[in-house]
Every structure is written in C-alpha cells, then in structure tokens.
Amino acid sequence: MSDRAYWISWYDLPAQESERKKYLDWVHGTYIPRVMKQPGVLWGAHYASLLNIAPLGGGKGRVAKHAGAAEVPQGDGYIAIFGAASPYVFADPGREALNASLSDADRAMLAIRSGERSNIMIEEERIHGPEAKQPQPDLGPGPCIQLGSFNSINWRDEEDMARWYAQWRLPSLKTLPGVIRVRKLVSVAGWAKHACFYEFTSLAARNEHFVHYESSRPDMEAWSKEVVRRLVHATPLPIVAQRTYPPPV
Numbered sequence: 001m002s003d004r005a006y007w008i009s010w011y012d013l014p015a016q017e018s019e020r021k022k023y024l025d026w027v028h029g030t031y032i033p034r035v036m037k038q039p040g041v042l043w044g045a046h047y048a049s050l051l052n053i054a055p056l057g058g059g060k061g062r063v064a065k066h067a068g069a070a071e072v073p074q075g076d077g078y079i080a081i082f083g084a085a086s087p088y089v090f091a092d093p094g095r096e097a098l099n100a101s102l103s104d105a106d107r108a109m110l111a112i113r114s115g116e117r118s119n120i121m122i123e124e125e126r127i128h129g130p131e132a133k134q135p136q137p138d139l140g141p142g143p144c145i146q147l148g149s150f151n152s153i154n155w156r157d158e159e160d161m162a163r164w165y166a167q168w169r170l171p172s173l174k175t176l177p178g179v180i181r182v183r184k185l186v187s188v189a190g191w192a193k194h195a196c197f198y199e200f201t202s203l204a205a206r207n208e209h210f211v212h213y214e215s216s217r218p219d220m221e222a223w224s225k226e227v228v229r230r231l232v233h234a235t236p237l238p239i240v241a242q243r244t245y246p247p248p249v
Contacts, residue, residue, distance in 0.1 A: 002085060002139075003042050003043065003083035003084060003085065003123075003139050004084075004085060004086075004122060004123045005083070005084045005085060005086050005087040005088075005089060005090065005120070005121070005122050005123070005188075006081060006082065006083055006084075006119075006120070006121045006122075006123075006185060006197075007081070007082045007084075007090040007095070007118065007119075007120055008079065008080070008081050008118065008119050008121060008147070008149075008195070009079065009080045009081075009116060009117070009118040010073075010075050010076055010078070010079050010115075010116065010117050010118075010149075010234070010239070011073075011075035011077065011078055011080075011113040011114065011115055011116035011117075012075040012076070012077040012078070012113070012114045012115045012116075013077060013078060013112060013113065013114070014112060014114075019112065022109075023109060023112050024046075024244065026106075026109045027046060027080070027109070027245070028046060028244065028245040030106065030109075031106065031109070031110070032044040032045075032046060032080070032245055034102075035082055035098070036082070038089070038098070039089070040084045040085065040086065040089035041082055041083070041084050041089060042083045042084055042085065042139055043082070043083045043139050043140040044080070044081070044082045044083075044245070045080075045081045045082075045140055045141050045243060045245060045246065046078065046079070046080050046081075046243070046244050046245040047078065047079040047080075047081070047145060047241035047242060047243050047244060048077070048078055048241055048242055048244050049076055049077050049078065049079070049239050049240070049241045050203060050240050050241060050242055053203075053237070053240040054207060054211050055211075055237055055238070056210065056211060056214070056224075056238075057211070057212065057214065057215075057221065057224075057225075058211055058212060062224070062225050062228040062229065063228060063231070063233050063236060063237060063238075064228070064229045064231075065153065065231070065232045065233070066232060066233045066234065066235055066236045067191070067232055067233070067234055069115075071191075072117055072191045072234055073115045073116055073117040074115050074234075074235065075113070075114060075115025075116050075117065076115075076234075076235045076239050078241075079145075079147060079239065079241055081141065083139060083140070083141075087120050087121070087122050087188045090120045091120065091188075091189075095118065117190065117191060117234070118190055119149065119187055119188075119189065119190030119191070119192055119195065120187070120188040120189040120190060121185040121186060121187050121188060121190070121195055122185065122186060122188055123183050123184070123185055124184045124185060124186050125165070125166075125170060125183075125184045126181060126182065126183045126184070127170045127171070127173060127174050127181065127182050128174070128180070128181050129173055129174060129175070129176060129178070129179025129180055129181060129182070129199075130174075130175055130176070130177060130179065131177075131178060131179060131180045131200075131201050131205075132180050132181055137180075137181065140246065141180075141181075141197070141199050141243070142180040142181070142199035142200060142201060142243070143200070143201065143202060143242065143243045144199070144200040144201070144202050144203045144205070144206055144240070144241070144242055144243070145197065145198060145199050145200070145240070145241050145243070146196075146197075146198040146200070146206065146210075146238050146239070146240045146241075147195065147196070147197050147198070147238060147239050147241070148195060148196050148233060148238030148239070149191075149192035149194070149195040149233065149234045149235075150192060150193075150194050150195070150231040150232060150233040150234065151191075151192060151193045151194065151231065151232050152193070152194075152230060152231060152232075153230050153231065153232055154230065157227075157230045160227065160230075161194075161227050161230075161231075164223060164224070164227045165184050165196075168220050168223060168224070169182075169196075169224070170182060170184065172213070172214075172217075172220070173198075176209055176210065176213055177205065177208075177209045178200050178201050178202070178205025178206060178208065178209045178210065179198070179199070179200060179209075179210070180199040180200060180201060181198075181199045182196065182197070182198050182199070183196070183197040184196055184197075185197060191234065192234055194231075196238075198210075203240070203242065206240070
C-alpha cells in the first residue's frame with residue numbers, strides 16, 4: 001500500500017532540557033506508536049530542526065515573505081509526520097477525537113507543545129532520487145529532511161509554480177547525489193496550501209550537493225528565485241531537520 005497522505009505537525013518545546021527529554025521519551029515511546037496503531041496509518045516519524053542551516057543558493061535565502069504569529073502559529077523546533085494511503089485516515093476519527101481518547105497524563109504531555117500548527121496533506125507528485133532503495137523504496141522518510149510550507153501571495157501565480165515544479169525542480173533532483181525522494185504536497189486541511197518535502201541521506205549530503213546545485217543553470221536559478229519571491233512561507237526559512245524517530249541507523 002502506498003503512502004499518499006500526510007498529517008504534519010510543527011511545534012516548539014520548552015527550553016529546559018529535562019522537560020524536552022521527558023517529552024521526547026514519551027512521544028517516541030508512547031504517542032507515535034499509539035497513533036501508528038490507528039487503522040490505515042502506515043508509518044510515523046519525528047524530527048528535530050537544525051540551526052544555522054545554509055539555505056538553497058547559500059547567502060540569506062530566497063524567502064521574501066513569511067506569515068506572522070497573528071496569522072499562523074510559529075512553532076518550528078520539531079515536526080511529527082504520519083503517513084497513510086488516504087487523508088481521511090486522519091479525519092476519521094480526527095485529531096481532536098484521537099487526543100481526547102488519551103489518558104490525562106498523555107494529554108498533559110501533549111500540552112507541553114507550543115506554537116503548534118498542523119496540516120493534513122495529499123501528494124501531488126513525487127520523484128525518487130539516486131539514493132532511494134530499489135526496486136521498492138522504503139515508505140518512511142529519510143534521516144534528514146527539508147520541509148517548506150507556503151501559500152501563493154496571488155493565486156494567479158500558481159500555474160507558473162506548477163510548471164516550475166514539473167519542468168525544473170522535481171526533474172532536476174532525480175539524479176542529484178544524496179536525494180532519496182522529493183514529495184510535492186497540497187493541503188486538505190490547515191494553513192499552508194502547499195508544501196515540498198525533501199529527503200536526504202544526511203545533512204552533509206544536503207549541504208554538499210543541494211545547496212548550490214542550481215549554480216550551473218543560471219536561467220533556472222533565476223526562475224526559482226522568481227517563483228519563491230511570490231510565495232508566503234509559514235516560517236522565514238524552510239525547515240531542515242534530523243530524524244529522531246525512528247532512530248537513524
């Protein structure tokens with residue numbers, strides 16, 4: 001069964017290391033395994049964001065506009081992701097009903113999260129990079145991801161964005177070293193209408209091969225900058241994160 005639907009939650013945790021460790025032990029050992037027992041859930045993963053990451057193209061990055069806290073919660077320290085074949089796996093019974101079924105102690109652990117936002121999304125398209133296992137790639141996402149979530153500032157620009165993904169961004173990554181898979185997502189529920197979910201074998205592979213990969217094609221690099229300029233992202237930069245569950249092997 002293929003995974004074409006995703007429940008993604010972005011959030012922050014308290015600054016105190018002891019509180020974070022307590023929460024992470026719980027989310028890895030109790031919460032994610034419980035969600036994965038729900039009918040139709042195929043996999044679960046958890047990521048911690050990395051700091052001081054070089055954006056695509058180097059320099060200060062291309063994002064010209066991002067949503068403020070008044071528009072969308074700004075949590076970006078951690079990401080929980082679950083995969084399923086259908087988005088309705090995450091709508092029946094739904095997140096609120098699932099969380100209401102938890103014990104008081106488990107709900108108290110969930111309440112530690114701050115700045116949380118969630119999306120239910122479906123897959124528009126995916127490509128497999130050279131690092132994907134063959135003939136049957138793994139379902140669960142890789143050890144290092146980059147996940148940007150965004151809306152078009154003007155809906156009239158979305159056709160150009162679709163052409164850019166179809167003609168340049170996704171095809172250009174099929175042979176890039178370090179790439180496992182890239183999934184372009186669209187929303188069923190949540191603030192972001194669009195997301196792009198990149199998977200790499202490691203942060204080092206991302207930094208070595210992805211950050212400056214457009215430099216040999218200035219025409220396409222210019223197109224990329226123009227597309228991104230017309231988007232509003234949830235956060236100032238796409239989030240690059242390291243997988244904490246399942247533990248990297």
